[in-house]
Amino acid sequence: VNLGSAFVLQTATSNLRPMAERLADGLVAAGPALFCLFSPGENSALPPYLAAAAAIESRLFPTLVFDPDKGDTLAECFSLGTNPQPDRDWPIHSFTYEDEQMQAVTENLPFTAIDFLAADPSSADAFRLVPRHQWSEEMVPVGDYLQAGTAQNGSQVPFVLAVGLDDRLQRVAVKSAAVQLAHRIARRWRRLQELGGINNSHARRALDEARQAWESEKQKPTEGSSVPSSMQVARPDEHPSNVPAAAAPQANGKVEPAAPPSCEEAWIETPRCTSCNECTNRNPRMFRYNANKQAYIADLHAGTYHELVGAAESCKVAIIHPGKPWNPNEPDLEDLLHRAEPFR
Numbered sequence: 001v002n003l004g005s006a007f008v009l010q011t012a013t014s015n016l017r018p019m020a021e022r023l024a025d026g027l028v029a030a031g032p033a034l035f036c037l038f039s040p041g042e043n044s045a046l047p048p049y050l051a052a053a054a055a056i057e058s059r060l061f062p063t064l065v066f067d068p069d070k071g072d073t074l075a076e077c078f079s080l081g082t083n084p085q086p087d088r089d090w091p092i093h094s095f096t097y098e099d100e101q102m103q104a105v106t107e108n109l110p111f112t113a114i115d116f117l118a119a120d121p122s123s124a125d126a127f128r129l130v131p132r133h134q135w136s137e138e139m140v141p142v143g144d145y146l147q148a149g150t151a152q153n154g155s156q157v158p159f160v161l162a163v164g165l166d167d168r169l170q171r172v173a174v175k176s177a178a179v180q181l182a183h184r185i186a187r188r189w190r191r192l193q194e195l196g197g198i199n200n201s202h203a204r205r206a207l208d209e210a211r212q213a214w215e216s217e218k219q220k221p222t223e224g225s226s227v228p229s230s231m232q233v234a235r236p237d238e239h240p241s242n243v244p245a246a247a248a249p250q251a252n253g254k255v256e257p258a259a260p261p262s263c264e265e266a267w268i269e270t271p272r273c274t275s276c277n278e279c280t281n282r283n284p285r286m287f288r289y290n291a292n293k294q295a296y297i298a299d300l301h302a303g304t305y306h307e308l309v310g311a312a313e314s315c316k317v318a319i320i321h322p323g324k325p326w327n328p329n330e331p332d333l334e335d336l337l338h339r340a341e342p343f344r
């Protein structure tokens with residue numbers, strides 16, 4: 001990206017077919033083109049296709065495209081779109097196994113940089129197999145451990161699950177060097193996300209400042225209106241799902257502005273939409289444009305809360321407010337609510 005005028009494509013050999021079009025773009029680019037491919041070495045313990053896919057999944061080797069011919073802005077030129085679940089720190093997949101009572105158990109687990117290392121025999125020193133009789137309450141799944149960050153309890157031991165040669169589930173403790181590496185990979189990935197318009201820290205800060213301004217303005221009693229002027233501009237679209245209660249004429253002839261939508265409901269500050277296509281591309285049934293080509297929520301139930309929160313995080317002007325989830329059975333709700341908090 002820093003090269004500015006060069007076409008850049010980074011991907012792995014497992015992903016060449018989906019990237020064929022972008023490869024072709026690079027080959028006919030007006031300026032120089034840089035192709036950076038991850039290809040597992042001969043000593044890889046996994047089949048080459050799986051090792052390459054694991055490198056992408058674990059964020060060790062994210063896919064990216066920078067195409068300077070697409071426009072003037074990063075939003076137009078830079079894309080992380082072919083990474084799995086690009087709005088998360090780590091992609092989450094379900095893992096099903098049989099417990100000691102022969103019952104099927106399914107867990108949603110992140111695939112982290114540590115999982116990639118665990119499949120590489122040359123990184124064996126970073127792990128220690130923990131016999132079943134030594135399993136304890138202090139052992140925490142590595143995904144939870146990484147998420148806790150500096151709040152980690154010093155006595156906790158992160159582990160990854162592995163399947164032994166006897167087909168039995170094993171816990172493998174992770175040493176601190178591998179954890180530090182995973183933190184570095186996650187930090188690097190978050191910076192890439194920002195370049196790709198995901199979880200943008202400038203947008204978050206602007207949103208926090210706007211919220212604080214709104215909160216302090218709300219405290220001040222104002223003549224003739226209970227709603228601050230800044231909020232009156234930020235009206236949702238006229239679509240029924242986005243419309244707050246109608247403005248009511250008062251006995252004195254003044255019209256009181258309608259109350260803002262409750263933070264329980266999802267809504268978009270439609271008049272501020274920049275028509276960037278980010279949310280409408282994610283789910284064109286959930287998000288639609290009005291006649292002014294500004295987004296509104298057309299059908300909340302046409303997608304998941306996960307999609308809605310992801311759209312809120314990707315919206316560069318931070319105007320999508322996800323409200324509360326509507327399906328109590330959706331996975332990862334706790335995490336999603338935490339991510340939605342800055343946009344309430």
Ligand code: SF4
Pocket residue numbers: 268272273274275276277278279280294295311314315316317318319320
């Ligand atoms: S609501 Fe945000 S993400 Fe959606 S089109 Fe408008 S500016 Fe883009």
